[in-house]
Amino acid sequence: MTEPRDALPDADYVLLGSRIALGLDGGFAVAVPTRLRLLASAGAADPLMLSVDGAAPEVHTSQRQAFVDAGLLPSTTSARNLFDELVADPSWLFAAGEPAGDVPDAGVEYRVISDAAGRPAVSLPVLRDDPVWHLTDTAIVVHDPDGDRVLRGFRALYTAWLTHVADERRAAAGDPDRLLVVIVESRQIGEALVDWDDPRVRLVHTVHNSHLPAPHDDPDRPVVGMWGRWLASVDRYDAVLWPTASQRDEVAARFGDPGTFHVVPNTIDLGPEPPAAAERDPRRVVMMNRLAPQKRVDLAIRAWTRVVAAVPDARLDVYGDGPLRDELQRLIEELGVAASVTLHGPTGERDAIFDRSALFVSSTAFEGQGLSIAEALARGLPVVSFDARYGPREAVGDAGVVVPPGVVDALAEAIIDLLRDDARRAELSVRARRAAAAFAADAVRPALVAALRAAVERPSRRTGVSSR
Numbered sequence: 001m002t003e004p005r006d007a008l009p010d011a012d013y014v015l016l017g018s019r020i021a022l023g024l025d026g027g028f029a030v031a032v033p034t035r036l037r038l039l040a041s042a043g044a045a046d047p048l049m050l051s052v053d054g055a056a057p058e059v060h061t062s063q064r065q066a067f068v069d070a071g072l073l074p075s076t077t078s079a080r081n082l083f084d085e086l087v088a089d090p091s092w093l094f095a096a097g098e099p100a101g102d103v104p105d106a107g108v109e110y111r112v113i114s115d116a117a118g119r120p121a122v123s124l125p126v127l128r129d130d131p132v133w134h135l136t137d138t139a140i141v142v143h144d145p146d147g148d149r150v151l152r153g154f155r156a157l158y159t160a161w162l163t164h165v166a167d168e169r170r171a172a173a174g175d176p177d178r179l180l181v182v183i184v185e186s187r188q189i190g191e192a193l194v195d196w197d198d199p200r201v202r203l204v205h206t207v208h209n210s211h212l213p214a215p216h217d218d219p220d221r222p223v224v225g226m227w228g229r230w231l232a233s234v235d236r237y238d239a240v241l242w243p244t245a246s247q248r249d250e251v252a253a254r255f256g257d258p259g260t261f262h263v264v265p266n267t268i269d270l271g272p273e274p275p276a277a278a279e280r281d282p283r284r285v286v287m288m289n290r291l292a293p294q295k296r297v298d299l300a301i302r303a304w305t306r307v308v309a310a311v312p313d314a315r316l317d318v319y320g321d322g323p324l325r326d327e328l329q330r331l332i333e334e335l336g337v338a339a340s341v342t343l344h345g346p347t348g349e350r351d352a353i354f355d356r357s358a359l360f361v362s363s364t365a366f367e368g369q370g371l372s373i374a375e376a377l378a379r380g381l382p383v384v385s386f387d388a389r390y391g392p393r394e395a396v397g398d399a400g401v402v403v404p405p406g407v408v409d410a411l412a413e414a415i416i417d418l419l420r421d422d423a424r425r426a427e428l429s430v431r432a433r434r435a436a437a438a439f440a441a442d443a444v445r446p447a448l449v450a451a452l453r454a455a456v457e458r459p460s461r462r463t464g465v466s467s468r
Contacts, residue, residue: 007043008449009456011179011202012169015039016162018186019053020079022066023346026290027371028208031266032185033072033079035206035448038267038441040074042449049073050165052082052158052189054113054124060084082161086113090121090142096160097142097149108138119143131225134192155192162193166200179456183241187230194236197462202455204239206264209368210389211251216366217389217405219250231255236462238455241448243369247390260461262451266369267444270436274380275355277426283314285415286357286381288350288372289364291322291343296386298324299408300363301331301341306412308340311419316341316361319353354379358425359418360400363411367391378436382428384414395439399431 015036022029032049039047060081067073086093110123123141127133140151151157166180183204184190190205210216211227223231234240235258242248245263252261289295297318304316318341325343332341347353360376362385370391373383383400385392393402403410418425437443
């Protein structure tokens with residue numbers, strides 16, 4: 001029977017990241033499980049969210065429960081971790097190695113991971129200050145009861161685990177050739193898997209942030225490091241999911257499109273209808289983001305000195321936490337705006353805060369998509385943002401104002417103008433909800449299905465290609 005084109009092809013689907021943890025990984029930790037729900041709604045049977053970070057099993061147990069409590073995962077069994085499964089039962093790894101020979105590698109420091117019974121299961125090389133540790137062939141020692149064996153690097157370890165997961169699913173389905181679609185959410189993992197040539201695997205890569213180096217606004221600036229390596233191998237993925245058309249187009253124009261590029265934004269939950277503009281505090285402006293250099297909250301605070309001079313009863317509420325919190329608090333005090341600017345820290349009341357505010361402000365230097373902007377629009381909040389690559393312009397559309405990147409006076413003027421114009425804010429509030437609808441699951445699902453169907457229906461781009 002022919003499969004409907006609006007549903008995913010029959011296969012097993014997993015999302016794979018280095019670490020995916022609420023409270024630690026910002027919008028990424030929301031976008032990934034939300035994509036898992038989108039896969040399920042498109043017909044994927046029991047999709048999984050996988051991670052390979054080496055925290056203790058009890059940490060992962062707590063993280064899984066946090067996802068369930070937040071409504072982001074249906075159950076704790078929807079998420080699995082490589083090292084949890086090594087500790088619980090490493091037997092799946094024994095057959096993946098080769099005879100040990102003279103390993104561990106001479107001069108390399110090793111960390112021993114023990115199983116649940118306290119027996120050494122695997123020794124991992126500790127490659128300090130090596131930016132390509134995940135690409136080396138330094139031996140990983142598997143402590144097989146019948147004698148030590150080795151895997152050549154973390155690439156082999158990750159591939160062995162994914163093969164184990166796939167084999168479990170194939171056995172359950174009674175189909176040894178069943179496809180595994182691995183949607184990679186972290187570039188470091190993508191680099192490690194890009195030579196995996198199993199014809200039963202399709203490797204899809206998502207993009208979560210700008211590929212451009214500082215100052216993040218020059219599409220012709222040389223791209224080096226991890227992004228440079230990733231772009232050099234981008235033709236090895238069976239599909240690449242870009243969050244915005246603008247980034248997709250700039251990368252295609254400069255580096256070429258191998259015919260695998262698709263625009264698939266991260267999705268949001270629109271939620272119920274938001275309150276009308278007249279029901280909100282007309283002087284309350286809100287920001288919600290990590291207090292990290294990328295977000296440039298300091299520029300919004302500097303702009304606020306002009307805003308509060310023009311609109312004395314205006315308030316700026318900043319929600320989120322991060323390494324710059326103390327520095328930003330000092331700046332607030334130095335500029336004399338402590339009476340009207342408050343750093344509130346993290347919050348679990350996002351929608352309630354949005355619903356009582358008049359404007360949302362973003363002063364980010366760069367984005368992949370800007371998920372918080374879409375979330376604010378969904379609650380009827382007009383947005384004022386720097387026109388940063390990538391995301392704000394595409395998300396905001398006619399539901400707010402974008403100003404030149406980093407121009408503090410322009411940011412201040414846009415905020416002042418909207419705070420003084422109740423009628424325009426009301427009009428933009430209505431437009432905001434319409435703009436946010438472009439990021440709802442029903443709007444994005446067809447693009448995701450089309451991208452994954454294209455990947456599945458063509459042979460793997462790595463099969464028959466020699467490893468580097």
